[in-house]
Amino acid sequence: MAKTLEGIPPEKIPTHIAIIMDGNGRWAKKRGLPRLAGHRAGTENLRQIIEACAEFGVKYLTIYAFSTENWGRPADEVEGLMNIFDDVFNRELDELHRQGVQLRHVGRLEGVRSSFIKKIKYGEELTKDNRRLVLNVAFNYGGRDELIHVIKKIVEEGLSPDEIDMEAVEKNLFTAGSPDPDLVIRTSGEQRISNFLLWQSAYSEWFFPEVFWPDFNREELLNAILEYSQRDRRFGLVQS
DSSP, X not given: OOOOOTTOOGGGSOSEEEEEOXXXXXXXXXXXXXXXXXXXXXXXXXXXXXXXXXXXTOOEEEEEEEEGGGGGSOHHHHHHHHHHHHHHHHHHHHHHHHTTEEEEEESOOTTSOHHXXXXXXXXXXXXXXXXXXXXXXXXXXXXXXXXXXXXXXXXXXXXXXXXXXXXXXXXTSTXXXXXXXXXXXXXXXXXXXXXXXXXXTTTOEEEOOXXXXXXXXXXXXXXXXXXXXXXXXXXXXXXX
């Protein structure tokens, strides 16, 4: 019998899922393909996960597309990734908009090619009124870099130590306006945070499927949500 979310209370469905899309290179190597073939397969896979999130009632999806550390990869791989992102953006934006997806960039734009910056801003403006699903794309993003950004903003605002609280931090995060992720998924079986949403994931549930990202399909996402629905989230408190 196929698994479904039937009978799962709405409050047991994660409002916000974040995904570290890991394993593209190993997926390609296993098939005797170049690493960029794995990255391309990974971006192609994203379409069905976005559709599934909307179908399952998830309201926010954050994907770790490119980290601040990824610039240190071989130049040809970085250039290839930029070309893939550019191609996917051109091809998918209209469909995302049609499906009611709101696009938000998470991270810095410094160092990103100007033509791509224009496309990011255009995509955000085009989809800003969509409400079916918010897609946060963490591109040129790092959790530690984000916290440095927050500290600088607080200094610029001239807040005294006594005025610095949770609200002061959270309004300056790159993800301001999105709730903290309920569930963080890292594919490929690796169990590391990798500088992703360090502040936001403090009380997230984590799920580490063995499957590489290009093979993480609707059924795998459903399994993760069903697993999440069985967990008892306490947020540092005791069970009532």
